[in-house]
Amino acid sequence: MFIATDQHRSEYPDPITFKRGTRLVVGEIYEGNEEWENWYFCTITNHSGGWVPAQLIDQNEIPGYGVANDDYTAKELDVDEGDKFQVIKCVNGWFWCQRLSDNETGWVPVKILEETEYTL
Template sequence: MTAQLRFTARGSHISEYPDPISFTRGTSLIIHEKYEGEEGWDNWFYCTLPGHTGGWVPGQILDRDEGTYRGLAKEDYTARELEVKKGDELVGLKSLNGWMWCERLSDGQSGWVPLSMLHRHTADNSYRTPH
């Protein structure tokens, strides 16, 4: 059995990006501005690719071409945010730059949720998945 991080949503989170950027490893991206805000969401870059308006991408998965605004994706990625309501039960699978990739237990939907919206369960009642 593998221990998973289990969370409850502290409130509602509604995505502001209905058409999230998604790509596979090796995709060529144009890298624009770095996110700057009070939320503490460091190391996010606005990226675009042909045929898409763009979206926020974590710097950890970008292989930047020095001296240019171009780079390659180091891994598959989607900027899909998970819309949650207060009380939703979630399993956290990956944390990056102030966000957690979560799966909602009630319906299996997954996406990014701001860490500030999550209440982590204590270790003694953490969710465990059978193997």
Template sequence: MEQVYIVVEDYENSNADPIQLNAGDTVKLGGKSNDEEPWANWIYCVSERTGKAGWTPVQILQMNGATGTATTDYTAEEMTVAVGDILYATKELNGWLWCLREADNQRGWVPKNCLCHAEKW
């Protein structure tokens, strides 16, 4: 279900070459985020198909020892946003929202702590 958010804190995409996984891709598993951090349930992975690395939500992986298999398509594409941007979110994972900015049709992940639900604005 789509929800409308307003950006209340600027965020700059720091991920120039994000990991992208297709369902069924195999990854090598690295370190897991600390559950005490604001971004719990992430694991650092390297795609065996592309060699790209990045943080991946544990919910989309079927893990088997030092490797995992993606159960769904996923991209770690982030979006740079500025205060006042209006975003439409369709998915939430571990403190991040997958958003569309209608003004330029750009899509990507944005940290939820940079956003305010439009109804509360």
């Protein structure tokens, strides 16, 4: 189990979401926080875009385009200090996890979660 040591608020109310095989327009690579490497800003039909891990993008022969090799959503969870989570996977500085209080799933920055002993 992991516990939040700080709060986090998503800045993306309409996260990019797609299925495996979706064609992606691959834009800029994220530059900033060193803990969040290998994220590309991608767009899809009928969506303004969002950040996608490089591991999910099969680059096309045409520069700037790719195909999703897995289902994905960029949904971030709003987190309050003390929230408890079950971590499902870690990708490029973010945990995909489930909040234990309401079973909601989404991305949470690794840096605000701390592993703790599980107690009932």
